[in-house]
Amino acid sequence: xxxxxxxxxxxxxxxxxxxxxxxxxxxxxxxxxxxxxxxxxxxxxxxxxxxxxxxxxxxxxxxxxxxxxxxxxxxxxxxxxxxxxxxxxxxxxxxxxxxxxxxxxxxxxxxxxxxxxxxxxxxxxxxxxxxxxxxxxxxxxxxxxxxxxxxxxxxxxxxxxxxxxxxxxxxxxxxxxxxxxxxxxxxxxxxxxxxxxxxxxxxxxxxxxxxxxxxxxxxxxxxxxxxxxxxxxxxxxxxxxxxxxxxxxxxxxxxxxxxxxxxxxxxxxxxxxxxxxxxxxxxxxxxxxxxxxxxx
Numbered sequence: 001x002x003x004x005x006x007x008x009x010x011x012x013x014x015x016x017x018x019x020x021x022x023x024x025x026x027x028x029x030x031x032x033x034x035x036x037x038x039x040x041x042x043x044x045x046x047x048x049x050x051x052x053x054x055x056x057x058x059x060x061x062x063x064x065x066x067x068x069x070x071x072x073x074x075x076x077x078x079x080x081x082x083x084x085x086x087x088x089x090x091x092x093x094x095x096x097x098x099x100x101x102x103x104x105x106x107x108x109x110x111x112x113x114x115x116x117x118x119x120x121x122x123x124x125x126x127x128x129x130x131x132x133x134x135x136x137x138x139x140x141x142x143x144x145x146x147x148x149x150x151x152x153x154x155x156x157x158x159x160x161x162x163x164x165x166x167x168x169x170x171x172x173x174x175x176x177x178x179x180x181x182x183x184x185x186x187x188x189x190x191x192x193x194x195x196x197x198x199x200x201x202x203x204x205x206x207x208x209x210x211x212x213x214x215x216x217x218x219x220x221x222x223x224x225x226x227x228x229x230x231x232x233x234x235x236x237x238x239x240x241x242x243x244x245x246x247x248x249x250x251x252x253x254x255x256x257x258x259x260x261x262x263x264x265x266x267x268x269x270x271x272x273x274x275x276x277x278x279x280x281x282x283x284x285x286x287x288x289x290x291x292x293x294x295x296x
C-alpha cells in the first residue's frame with residue numbers, strides 16, 4: 001500500500017476532533033466503572049507476546065518501528081517506555097475518570113507525531129480508531145489469557161468483556177466500534193488474524209524485543225532466554241506460526257513449571273502484591289501530576 005503523508009496539522013485535527021466528541025459522550029466513556037477486570041501484576045511477563053500480537057498488524061508495527069518520538073523508543077529509553085505502557089493499562093482498568101482524561105491528553109501529545117511518511121511501506125496514524133481497536137483487542141485478549149493461566153477463569157464473563165472496551169475508549173476509539181458481544185469479538189479477531197502478514201523488517205524488530213536486546217548487554221544476555229521462552233509460551237499458536245517460531249520441549253517444560261509455581265504463589269499473596277506493579281504505577285502517576293513532572 002502506498003502511504004500518503006499525514007501532515008502535523010491533519011494529525012492535530014484528528015486529535016482535536018476525538019477530544020471534542022459530544023462532552024456527555026466523552027465524560028460517559030471516562031466515567032465507566034471497571035470492577036471486573038482484575039489486574040494481575042504477573043501479566044507483565046506476557047508483555048512482549050502482547051506487543052508481538054499488536055505489532056503484527058502492519059500499520060501498528062510500522063507506526064512503532066518508524067516512530068519519530070525518540071523519548072518513546074523502547075530501544076533508546078527502555079525503562080520509560082515500559083513504564084508508560086504499563087501505566088496506560090493501569091489507568092484504563094483502575095484509574096479515575098480524571099486520571100484517564102489527564103493521561104489521554106499526555107499520550108495525544110506524543111501520538112501527534114506518529115504518522116506515516118511518503119516513503120513508509122504502509123499508511124498509519126496513531127489516532128486511527130481502527131488501529132486503536134486492534135491494540136485494545138490484543139490487550140483484552142491478553143487479560144483473558146492471564147486470567148486463564150494465573151487468575152480465575154470464571155471471571156471471563158460478558159460483563160468483563162464489555163468493560164474491556166476501556167482499553168480503546170480511554171483514547172479515541174468510539175464505544176460502538178467495540179464488537180457487541182464476545183462472539184462478535186471472536187469473529188473480528190479471527191478475520192483480522194487471517195489477514196495478518198508479518199514482513200521481515202517487523203519480524204526482526206519483534207525478535208529483538210522478545211530477546212530483550214533493547215536492554216543493557218549483560219541484562220539481555222541473562223534475560224534473553226527467559227524472555228524468549230516465556231514469550232513463545234504466551235503467544236497463541238497462530239502468532240507463533242506468523243513469526244516462524246517453534247517451542248522446544250525444554251521451553252514447554254520450563255513454561256509449564258513456571259506457571260505452576262506462579263499459580264500456587266498467587267493464591268496466597270495479598271491483593272496489593274498480586275496487583276504490583278500496576279498499583280504502584282498509578283501511585284507514581286498521581287505523584288507526577290502533583291509535582292508537575294512529565295506523565296509520558
